[in-house]
Amino acid sequence: MTTTAARATTDRGGPPGRGRHRATALGVGAVVGALAVGAAVLTVTGGSSAHDPSGETMPTSDGGAWHRVYSEDFADDAPTGTFASRYADRFTTYDGFADTAGTGRYSASAVTAHDGLLDVGLRTTDGGTPLAGGVVPLVDGRWGGQTSGRYSIRMKSDRVDGYGVAVLLWSDANRWSDGEVDFPEGGLGQRAWLNVHCLDDPARQCVHHETDARLSDWHTYTIEWTPERMTFLVDGRAVGTTTEDVPTARMHLVLQAGSTGGTPPRAARGSVLVDWVTIDVPAAG
Numbered sequence: 001m002t003t004t005a006a007r008a009t010t011d012r013g014g015p016p017g018r019g020r021h022r023a024t025a026l027g028v029g030a031v032v033g034a035l036a037v038g039a040a041v042l043t044v045t046g047g048s049s050a051h052d053p054s055g056e057t058m059p060t061s062d063g064g065a066w067h068r069v070y071s072e073d074f075a076d077d078a079p080t081g082t083f084a085s086r087y088a089d090r091f092t093t094y095d096g097f098a099d100t101a102g103t104g105r106y107s108a109s110a111v112t113a114h115d116g117l118l119d120v121g122l123r124t125t126d127g128g129t130p131l132a133g134g135v136v137p138l139v140d141g142r143w144g145g146q147t148s149g150r151y152s153i154r155m156k157s158d159r160v161d162g163y164g165v166a167v168l169l170w171s172d173a174n175r176w177s178d179g180e181v182d183f184p185e186g187g188l189g190q191r192a193w194l195n196v197h198c199l200d201d202p203a204r205q206c207v208h209h210e211t212d213a214r215l216s217d218w219h220t221y222t223i224e225w226t227p228e229r230m231t232f233l234v235d236g237r238a239v240g241t242t243t244e245d246v247p248t249a250r251m252h253l254v255l256q257a258g259s260t261g262g263t264p265p266r267a268a269r270g271s272v273l274v275d276w277v278t279i280d281v282p283a284a285g
Contacts, residue, residue: 053116054154054218058276066150066280070139073276078113087113089141094134099258100164104130106258111135116275120257122163122188123269130162132258137277144172145252150280152222153255157215157272159189162264165272167221169251176202179247183223183232187260188270189216194232199245206245213239218275225251226282253279 061068078086084093094106110133112119120133136143153167166185171178179199184192192215196207213219213234222233227248231241257272 052275053273054156054275056154056218056220056275058154058278059152061280063283065283067283068278068280070137070279071276072137072278074113074116074118074274076113077115078111080112081109083111083113084108090138092136092138092143094132094256099130099132100166100256101259101261103261103263104132104259106132106134106256108133118274120165120255120272120274121269122160122257122271124264124266128266130259130264132256133272134254134256134258136252136254137279139279143252145169145250146279146281147248147250148225148227148282150222150224150278151253152220152278154218154220154275154277155184155215155273156218157188157257158270159216160264160270161268162259162262163188163257163268163270164260165215165255165257167253167255169223169225169247170254171247172250172252175249178249179245179251181223181225181230181247181251184211184213184215184219184221186215188257188272190214192219192221192234194240196230196242196245199247207240207242209240211239253277 058071058073072090076086084095087093093108093111095108097106098104099106110121110131112121118135122131122133124130151169157165164185164187166182168185169179169181177199180197180202182193182195185195186193192211192213194207194209194211195205198204198206211234220235222236224231224233225246227246229241229243230246232239255274
């Protein structure tokens with residue numbers, strides 16, 4: 001099966017406004033470029049509660065090689081239509097423009113918070129428009145990213161035909177040639193993909209790898225980015241690393257979900273759920 005997901009674009013120098021996406025075809029179980037596939041995926045299990053709905057508590061900074069600059073565990077409820085205002089100091093929320101495939105439309109109303117979770121609800125409106133949702137974390141309340149960092153997100157999705165999700169690093173300057181890193185990415189409920197786009201030809205994916213992790217299960221996905229290499233982990237276990245096509249420009253984290261090509265089934269509906277998000281920078285500066 002072929003699925004699609006995408007990159008986000010933003011207005012240069014500011015938060016997403018008239019963002020657009022390029023669809024990226026997934027589905028080939030190949031690795032191109034300098035990717036070393038690591039240990040088997042470890043699924044985290046355990047009970048859940050209102051504070052730990054996924055069964056894993058958001059980690060605190062351990063004082064090692066990384067310094068925590070952002071963390072969010074969605075303890076504040078935000079019913080439909082209120083997320084953008086209640087979380088305005090912590091996220092920019094996509095609203096009012098076409099999604100990846102051009103079929104759906106981003107709406108702030110698709111994003112809510114409840115029971116300690118971020119919920120991106122995907123469905124077709126009564127008017128026939130597939131809803132999409134996207135958010136960008138604001139470090140210290142400001143839009144913009146870093147030139148290296150450690151990004152972790154604990155998430156899962158329902159299986160929703162015709163919809164996909166991408167967690168990605170995207171250029172602050174809105175230049176595709178600065179790089180694009182997608183992890184995880186894939187059709188909702190399907191396997192999670194890892195994609196790193198080539199710096200000299202960003203339409204190509206120099207790393208293209210299907211992991212064993214299913215988006216329908218709770219997993220923690222981590223991108224570790226230094227000037228020398230990028231390492232990708234699922235539940236703390238490395239699934240790949242590359243020393244090629246490592247971005248050097250300032251990049252920010254994005255989570256986006258929407259239609260994946262064509263028109264999703266009218267009855268298809270479900271959610272992308274996020275328990276927590278953390279962002280670290282190198283402790284050495």
